[in-house]
Amino acid sequence: MEIMYLLLVLISMLCCLFGVLYFYLTQVYVYWKKRGVPFLEPSFPVGNALEMILAKRTTGDVYRDFYRKLSGYKFAGLYQIHRPVLLLMDPDLIKNILIRDFGHFQDHGFPFDETVDPLGANLFMLNGDKWKTLRSKLSPTFTSGRLKMMFQLLVECGQELQKCFAEPANREDILDIREVLARFTTDVIASFAFGIQCNCLSNPDAEFRRWGRKWVEPSFNQKLRDILYFMMPRLAIALGIGNIPYDVSKFFMKVAYETVEYHERNNVTRKDFMQLLIQLKNQGCLDADNQDNGNGQTPLPIHAMLAYYTFCERISGASIHVLSAGFETSAATMSFSLYELALNPGIQDRLRDEIDTVMKNHGGSVTYEGIQEMKYLDKIISETLRKYPPLPTLHRECTKRYEIPETNVVLEKGIQVVIPTLGIHYDPQYFPKPEVFDPERFSEEEKNKRHHYTYLPFGEGPRACI
Template identity: 55%
Template structure:
């Protein structure tokens, strides 16, 4: 089952930090969490065991880095894709590095061909895509555990059959959503929990209580019961959305309310996600980390579309559920055993990496890690 592999990766993450926590050392958590995310994605999406937690120079990790550390040329192309897409079409330029694109397509094609030739089946995201490719829909006779895989992988839909290019593209989006975005969300979350130890302790109490109820085992149902964890992750994504803005295109003419401005069909619109998330009109004291903003009562007070960490509507990120579950499993694995605090090397206030494709801390994230104190 895909979720069980997530839990196994979480256990490996705990083990990786065991000696460091025993000495109460200060560590750079962003890179470790990125390696954890790579292990999760490579296994759950592609069926590849790359062991990045043990080998930080694993090939899969190196190719993943290239996506989020673009060259100057790729940055310029990225800007053109939003401001002058016609130029890219004329010049036949792609926002994605051609070598990266070839690597992922080759890997997906080889994985699919091997599984089809050898009748290999695994409970992972790639198997769901292969099923869509072959049948155009997912089997209806699945157990509850397999359906939970669909729920957080975002593939619970039918299709007319996926071509190899479409299959590779879907796998890449899944990789993109779960690789760096989940690791940076966990990074920012641990930072806020270190700065706000009372919130960290309340979350740890919930984690321990729920795990005890489930005989110490982390299950899909156990994570779903952790309501405060959901609030903490949601508040982290509010303050630190992976993408600071979204680009959308009008599908029909639209008149902006209370103005005379009409956006024609085909007009490109930039949605300032971070501007919405930090607007005091929607979130009073927006710089304060307050998970209670996401209580059911508080959520009812504001418009649904002022919270857009994954986009919304038919173009919402297909890897959203998986990314959230990966983030939650990683946090539960860490906080059930360790506690985090600020150190002299912790950046306060935070500075962001201006060269990063997604919102990321400049210079990494240095936090002190210790074994949790038993009461």
């Protein structure tokens, strides 16, 4: 009898909780209707996010379908479980959000906590003044002059890649090109961002490669972590669960700390990103930026940044951001480019002719200036990024009340805005026969025919890429 009573109490409590949840979500799911915004009908209790939660398809593909279903509208409403989301489809409105009215949408809106996720304190994740401060410091490290200064590091890694291909080519072996290129980009980023040589091409099980693989390759724990952050990010943070696994964070922080310590103890000067970060740490600005930087901004003293991070965490966060932004995206883009070239031998032959001609003009060497002259290569990479964008969706969070131009729709602070990059890139209105790989879409003539904000592989505006 007592057990039956407890069961009845438990069932009653669950029914009450279900009723409260149902009432709450039914109130949420009229948010866009009340504001006169077209929307996709949500489903209890996940809104429009079921496929993303179940990971049946990628987020980019899901939003591409949303884009198709809502074709004809400039914007429309969706529901990410209990959170209203605005989907942008009009290029002019996208331009407003990313550029003209950037002050209303400067944050990505991804939840994280620096105490739980110290390496999350990077340019991609930070918001508000913290992002502005870090960006003002790190932006000078990505100028064309400094990238040119570090170009030799890339050439050296390229020579190792050539050696890696030589023997299998002579034997006519089959290679897992995706894995080889992942090892190549790991070598490049390790050298560029951390100032170390990890030799992943010659040693596939190098420690740096193993930890990089552990970070980016999906696992059951990572999937659970992603679902929790997607559904209840505040709970994840309260439970002390970070976006980046603790052991991965610990390894890269250790690498950054030991590298900086070695550089400073032995007075090592190397033309890489880590050296520039050390210079920021010691001087508060880079050598070329000791005075006004030309934009009316005097470099901030280093203590302004230390108010947000310890030095080791800041260096590690910046370096791991370069690793995450460059390692996986670069390997994927190169792999997809080679895949498309294999399917299109005519394009491949034309590219080979261009490379041979440019190399001959530069004495058979790979040079920074030579790469700039490879216009057809640039078109191929651009078309690859159209078909396979590294960021299939772009996210912004409304940071203050915003009225959408030429409408009466007002977005409240905290509303998430999503730009379906993949959907736009496959819209035949902008890119006829979008499934076809056609580098000539990126001739100057063709680019001038279409709206600039219909091609957004890395976003646009002050937060482009980062």
